[in-house]
Amino acid sequence: MSTKGSTSDMTFPPDWHTGPDDSFHGKITKDGPFQPEKDRYHLYIGLFCPFAHRANLVRKLKQLDKYAGIDISIVKPYPKDEPDTPSKPGWRFNLKEESQYEGATEDKLFGYRYMNEVYFRADKSYKGKYTVPALWDKKLNTMVNNESAELLRDLQTAFDELLPKDVAEVTLYPKELQGEIDTVAGWMSDHLNTGVYKAGFAPNQEVYNKNLPTVFAALNKLEKLTKHHGGPYILGAKMTELDVRAYATIVRFDTVYVQHFKCNLGMIRYSYPVLHNWLKGTYFNEEAYRETTDFRHIKENYTKSHLDINPKGVTPMGPWPEVEEGYEKDWNLILLAHDLNDQLQKAILEAQNLTTLAKPTPRPSTPPPRDPLFQRTKDAPLSDYEKRAKAYNAIVARYQRVQINLRVLQEKVASYREDVRGLEARFVPARKMKKVKHDVEAVGNAAGNLEEGVVRLGVEVGEARRAAM
Template sequence: MVAAQFGSASVHDPTKPVHAGPEDGWHGVVAPRSRFAPDSGRYHLYIGYFCPFAHRVNLVRYLKGLDSAIDISVVKAYPKGENGWPGWAFPGANGPDDTYEGSTPDKLFGSKYLHEVYFRTDKDYKGKYSVPALWDTKENTLVNNESLEMLRWMQRGFDEILPERSPERKLTLYPEHLQAKIDEVGEWLTRDLNSGVYKAGFAKDQAAYEKGVIPVFAALNQLEQLIHKNGGPYVLGKAITELDVLAYATAIRFDVVYVQHFKCNLGTIRGNYPVIHEWLKNLYWNVWGFSETTNFKHIKENYTKSHHDINPLAITPLGPYPDVEEGVNLDFSSIKPGVIAHPAVLEQQKNLPAV
């Protein structure tokens, strides 16, 4: 589930109730000396490897060294059911032969479907049964199912259970001196790239599709320039930030899914954006947590076998091959930035803040 917009105010609002009722999601925060205090083994995370929003929370879980402190249950990549019901399933939902590589049972309750977990907290819940979702085994309740909120507070919420001088404890993806820039870039990155691929992909007519796809490539053009200006290897230079997590979860899906399935084919990352391509390869091959949380089978089969109005025969393309190319060039100054020079894209790009 996605927060409405990116920015410090919307990502964490301490006045917001944990769960305001059946129409609302969950907004709890793990923090020392709070209702949801940090503790190893207390919390359980429900994810799908296919979902970019669950992906970014799982990435923070790895980057912060919480992969052993917070266990996960992984839903199958498909099917989701008609009109979202019964929703994401765990293996075994349809009998002992119902298996799917990389998925897991519901390790807490043995549920067949994720909605059963949601109904344990609110039997009248009317929202989406989405991933990610964090469960508290002590209070027996959902804590949070908003990925942008978890992305922010998970960076610090568990620090006191981490070794005092460990790099994981010291790591923050939202350092004070970069917060203004992270908020500025995160706003258009979330709106135009993370959400933009869905606006293009789920468009019901030509006009809506074109309105959705143009900002996607304006954002990619801008991201290409931003990484190049800052010299890499991360979006803002030498320090990894939330922007790398936000951008990676969409970029790693771009060539393998969004280009063909969502018709985002004005260009590809590997063919048209050499700076983003090197940034992406470096994260995947060289930074712990990125390849470990990326499952291309789940990603490709979820989209191609769940969206029957877009892909009615549910055929999953074999390419592109390989999923991620090898070899990384970290001399970003030697790379000439790429650009999709479609007139509408360039015009749209003028509306974005300067890099």
């Protein structure tokens, strides 16, 4: 169970580990202390943790378990003592003499009970968090790195010389996309990956109200970005690091974050059709994504270790299924009704706003006569009648815009129906056609309902306008 090797005669980079309060920041390089060698490294993870998930996912995508011999030890999802101190040591491993938590493992290197013992083996004075992921060097008997973002990037290329050519050529950080990846990763990390935690662990209503909208703003941006590139991945035809970063959070969103972290302004499956199809594609079509996802670990970790949020430790049964089936390979079908539905929602919102303005406003009284010698000057305040008349004129102008939007909407519905007929002529499978027809007809029906509402609204606005004049 023990490892061989020593750090006593080894010179380490100054930023590897600056002291007991610092994390570990080592990199796998040919010319440094941590060199790319087969069967030398071991990864500690928790299947519940989205940040450990990213490192483990790269390990599987690059087949580092097979070709670099990087095995894993998996901590149990609960209990976790808080805070992390020597007396409350945090995450635990399975032990042979105790009941086994399915999917967790023993500490395969040392047989330790707690993750903090691994940290103290690397630094007896360590005072930081006992987090996962953590990469261990069996040769030098120390920790290489426990920063998930650094491991996510480093593991992508560090062992390429040990891999078959076709596997080594798999890159999640292609040169031509690095600028866009870095930009998106920045706001995704701040507002989505860690944003759900900022909202979920908010100490009061004010902090929650401040952080929750940014989570959904990030989801909105990600939905538009994925739609813009047309799938199947976030940046289009190539899987990149962004897919790994997004997946670790989004696969947990409906299952945990909606109810546990109160991120309930929407759900992926109902509010984000493009990201929903992307999630189904990554989960069901990419083996590495599915194999590294364990929903029992995920759900029981959040609900049974965050007892300040969920004191009774009850784990919800739903949602079911955790990831819905029915991935649509033809992304044009996913996008077909999406734009129209977007515009429909905007038109409905405009009509609702217009209704709100029109209905409760009382009719203005008859305009008072004015003495021609004392006409209102340019800067004089408006009379009560003039204020009401101005408000109604504004309502009528908005109503006219709604009518224009409706006509555009109706034209698009007609155009999309033509597209459906064209798809039928190309012998698109009946099952797909049924869904497309259903989606387009649903939008058409909604547009029809909106048209009826606009007609009724027109009568009200007309009456209000006549009263104002």
